[in-house]
Amino acid sequence: MIEIREGRCDFCGVCVAVCPADCIELYEAKIVIDKEACTDCLNCVHVCPFEALTFQEDMV
Ligand code: SF4
Ligand code: SF4
Known part of the structure; x- marks a missing residue:
């Protein structure tokens, strides 16, 4: 799943x-x-200019 690092997001909308x-x-x-x-x-x-989004493997 995608995780958001909120402090990094600049709300650019890309x-x-x-x-x-x-x-x-x-x-x-x-x-x-x-x-x-x-x-x-x-x-x-891949497109986030601020590396605010990361992919985490689902815990099974
Ligand atoms: S762009 Fe991001 S949120 Fe949208 S489907 Fe792909 S991984 Fe999921
Ligand atoms: S691309 Fe990155 S910085 Fe821009 S809105 Fe999305 S998460 Fe925030």
Whole structure:
């Protein structure tokens, strides 16, 4: 799943634009990811200029 490092996010909206599942939303001062809809494509991780998004393996 994708984890957000909130202190790093600059709310630029780049991740929202590249998400093929349309599951990232930018509210006032918060990024919200619908983890059910996320396909772990990692587009958002790669484009974030501030390294605010990281991929964590699911704990099983
Ligand atoms: S990993 Fe892909 S599907 Fe999941 S939030 Fe990021 S861009 Fe969207
Ligand atoms: S691309 Fe990174 S800095 Fe920009 S809104 Fe998304 S998480 Fe925040």
